[in-house]
Amino acid sequence: MDAFFEWFRVLYDETGINLPFLYDSYDRNRMIDGFFMTIKLSVVCLFFSIIIGIIGAWLQNSPFKWTRRIMNGYIQLFRNTPPLVQLYFFYFAISSLLPTMSNGYGGQQPILGGFAWAAISLSFFAGAFNVEIFRSGIEAVPDSTIEAAEALGFSRLTIYLHITLPLAIRVALPALNNNLVNLVKTTTLAYAIAVPEMLYEANQIWSDNVNVTEMMVFLLLTYFVLVGVLVWVMHRWEKRLKIPGFGA
Amino acid sequence: MNNSNHKIMPVMMAPRPRPDDRFQLQSWHGYVLAAICVAAGVPAAFAATDPGQAGMFETLLRWMPLLLKGFIFNIVISISAMAVGTLVGAALGLGQISLNPFVQKIAWIVTQFFRNAPWLVLLFFAMFLLPFEVKVFGLTIPLPDWLKAILGLSLPVMANVSEIVRGAIQSLPSGQWEAAESLAFSRTQVLWRIILPQCVKRMLPPWMNLYSILTMATVLASIVGVSEVMTLTGQALAAEGGRSDLLIPFYSFVLLLFFAYCYPIARWTVRLEKKFSVIT
Numbered sequence: 001m002d003a004f005f006e007w008f009r010v011l012y013d014e015t016g017i018n019l020p021f022l023y024d025s026y027d028r029n030r031m032i033d034g035f036f037m038t039i040k041l042s043v044v045c046l047f048f049s050i051i052i053g054i055i056g057a058w059l060q061n062s063p064f065k066w067t068r069r070i071m072n073g074y075i076q077l078f079r080n081t082p083p084l085v086q087l088y089f090f091y092f093a094i095s096s097l098l099p100t101m102s103n104g105y106g107g108q109q110p111i112l113g114g115f116a117w118a119a120i121s122l123s124f125f126a127g128a129f130n131v132e133i134f135r136s137g138i139e140a141v142p143d144s145t146i147e148a149a150e151a152l153g154f155s156r157l158t159i160y161l162h163i164t165l166p167l168a169i170r171v172a173l174p175a176l177n178n179n180l181v182n183l184v185k186t187t188t189l190a191y192a193i194a195v196p197e198m199l200y201e202a203n204q205i206w207s208d209n210v211n212v213t214e215m216m217v218f219l220l221l222t223y224f225v226l227v228g229v230l231v232w233v234m235h236r237w238e239k240r241l242k243i244p245g246f247g248a
Numbered sequence: 249m250n251n252s253n254h255k256i257m258p259v260m261m262a263p264r265p266r267p268d269d270r271f272q273l274q275s276w277h278g279y280v281l282a283a284i285c286v287a288a289g290v291p292a293a294f295a296a297t298d299p300g301q302a303g304m305f306e307t308l309l310r311w312m313p314l315l316l317k318g319f320i321f322n323i324v325i326s327i328s329a330m331a332v333g334t335l336v337g338a339a340l341g342l343g344q345i346s347l348n349p350f351v352q353k354i355a356w357i358v359t360q361f362f363r364n365a366p367w368l369v370l371l372f373f374a375m376f377l378l379p380f381e382v383k384v385f386g387l388t389i390p391l392p393d394w395l396k397a398i399l400g401l402s403l404p405v406m407a408n409v410s411e412i413v414r415g416a417i418q419s420l421p422s423g424q425w426e427a428a429e430s431l432a433f434s435r436t437q438v439l440w441r442i443i444l445p446q447c448v449k450r451m452l453p454p455w456m457n458l459y460s461i462l463t464m465a466t467v468l469a470s471i472v473g474v475s476e477v478m479t480l481t482g483q484a485l486a487a488e489g490g491r492s493d494l495l496i497p498f499y500s501f502v503l504l505l506f507f508a509y510c511y512p513i514a515r516w517t518v519r520l521e522k523k524f525s526v527i528t
Contacts, residue, residue, distance in 0.1 A: 080510040081503045082464035084471075085478065089503060093495040185366035192471050199369060212376045220365050220373065227364040 018211040019218070027205050034201030035222070041118060041187045041197055046180055048123035053130025053176075057168075058160055060135050071131065078128035083121070084189050090121040091193045118190035126183040133179060137172030138164055170241050177234040181227055198222065308497050311484045318477035319505050325398055325476065326463040333402035333462075334455070337409025344414045347435070355410070362407035367465050374400025375472045397469040405462055412454045416447040453521040460510045460517070467506075477502055 009023040021031035060071045078086065095117060100108040112120075141164050149159045169176075191199045199219065206215040343355030362370065374396050381390045420443060428438040470478035481498050488494055 076511060076514070077503075077507065080460070080464075080514055081506045082467045084467045085499065085502050085506065088478070089496075089499040093499045096492040096495050181364075185364075188366040188368040189468075191368065199366075199372070203372075216369075216373050216377060219369055220361075223366055223369060224361060224364050 018209055018214055020209045020211065021205055021215075021218070027209075030201045030205060031198075034196060034198040037115075037196055037201075038184075038187055038198040038226070041115065041122070041190060041195065042184045044119045045122045045126060045183055045187065048119065049126035049130050049180075049183060050176075052123060052127025053134045054165070056127065056131030057134035057138055060131065061138065075128045075131055078125055079132075083125045083186055084192060086125055087118065087121045087189055087193060091117040114190070114193045114195045118187075118193060118195050122183065122186055122189070125186065126179060129179045129182075130176065133172045133175045134168060136175070137168030137170075140171040141167045170243060173234070173238045173241065177231065177238070180234065181230060184227060184230060185223070304491075304494050304497050307488060307494060308501060311498075312501075314480055314484065315477055315501065315505070318475070318480040319509075321394075322463070322466040322476045323509070325394065325401065325466045325469060325474075326459070328398045329401040329405055329466075330459050330462055332398065333405025334409050336402070337406040338413055340406060340410035341413025341417075342439075344410060345417055359407045359410040359414075362403050363411060365404070367401070367404050368468050368471065370403045371397065371400040371468050371472055374403065393472070393474050394469070397466075397472065397474045400472075401462060401465060401469070404465075405458065408458050409455070412451050412458070413447070415454075416450040417443055419450060420446060449524045453517050453524065456513060456517045456520070460513045463510055463513075464506060477505065 005023045005028075008019050012018045012020075012023070020027040022028065056071055056075070059067050062068060091114065095110050095112060098111050101111050103109040145163060145167070146159060149163045154163065187197060188199045190197050191203070194200065202215045202219050206212045340355050340359055343351050344359060346352045346355065375393070378391055378396050378399065381388050383389075424442060424446070425438060428442045433442065466476060467478045469476050470482070473479070475483075481502055485491075485494060485498055
């Protein structure tokens with residue numbers, strides 16, 4: 001393995017193509033940390049945005065007028081404002097309202113760090129899209145199916161969990177797929193509040209080594225592969241879930 | 249919503265219309281919003297009765313012209329990037345349905361590559377890798393930051409427009425192509441006179457959607473140092489000495505600006521979608 005890494009040092013000496021994240025162990029660890037930070041942030045946001053989507057879609061069909069209105073207000077607000085400004089709003093504005101705690105070195109630090117705020121803000125952003133996506137899935141479930149379930153004595157919650165949702169997910173998957181890909185791409189915004197994800201670490205490395213071109217190309221390829229893997233997995237899942245005769 | 253119907257057995261009920269009460273802004277929402285702002289402002293205003301400091305709304309009012317100018321710059325960036333992206337993207341989209349397999353493959357790869365890359369990374373890409381000036385025939389043309397930002401933002405727009413064009417053309421029934429061919433139109437004529445005019449309707453809603461996404465992405469330019477609304481907000485906050493009570497009004501104001509611009513576009517898009525949707 002070391003010989004493999006050393007080969008890139010030779011490559012740099014011979015051709016000037018500088019890839020320090022391969023031959024320099026310090027830069028390599030930074031890059032790996034950044035990569036896993038991006039994955040971690042993506043997974044956390046994926047999870048919470050789907051939860052928000054499911055709960056939101058359920059609330060949107062609620063019999064109370066104001067629940068539906070508040071839900072719609074949330075969706076429109078988060079869909080029509082820039083995610084970066086939302087992130088700043090959470091990180092700078094909301095965070096200034098929260099209490100601080102001592103960090104053990106005698107100083108004060110905010111109770112939530114950059115990662116937590118990035119996760120919260122991006123989950124809400126993607127969640128707003130997911131609510132609409134799940135809602136359109138739920139509306140595609142035929143009324144008669146729900147009525148049949150009502151006739152069998154299911155309650156509103158059990159109908160939602162056992163009948164509507166499994167059918168709705170299958171309808172909503174292609175759009176959901178699209179949104180989740182967008183979410184992974186949006187995690188780069190966390191760079192702006194200094195969460196050490198991949199773009200941030202790449203920026204550190206190119207600042208130290210002045211190899212912007214190589215890092216840029218590497219970064220684009222890595223995101224390409226990351227998104228490609230996600231799309232492939234979601235397509236597999238879509239195929240697995242497919243019910244013959246239901247959906248497109 | 250009539251909740252009482254739920255208890256009746258749904259045997260021979262008349263089909264009830266689904267409630268379509270999506271949130272729509274009405275004038276009274278403005279009053280409610282203003283009332284909430286005032287209510288939220290009162291305790292903060294009392295807290296900030298330090299004689300040396302102006303109230304937070306006065307401060308915001310004082311900075312508002314500058315922030316609005318910054319926002320207009322955002323809109324200029326978005327419109328230019330959309331124009332560039334649409335032109336190149338349309339060409340790329342037509343390349344994707346080319347009969348020449350080489351052209352088709354290249355167009356597909358370029359589209360997929362720029363569609364799957366994060367906007368911010370592409371913006372960095374344009375910012376750092378474009379030279380700060382280009383020399384054409386001894387003429388030196390400077391490339392300022394904002395121009396590079398426009399080019400950087402037009403890359404993902406280009407890829408998305410390409411997909412919109414390809415999708416719209418392929419969504420047309422193939423009978424259109426066959427009928428036109430049987431009338432002895434050449435491929436170019438079929439494309440320009442029969443297929444594309446029908447596609448415009450299908451392309452318009454997703455295109456407008458893309459525009460609103462692009463407008464929201466223009467704030468990314470602040471990360472790479474273009475002085476648009478977000479940069480100016482940061483500078484205004486710094487100029488006020490980093491008062492923490494100003495953070496919420498200033499950032500809310502920026503959010504509100506974008507909402508006021510993008511929400512009507514979103515509503516209009518939905519309306520066009522409904523109008524153009526094919527009734528089956």
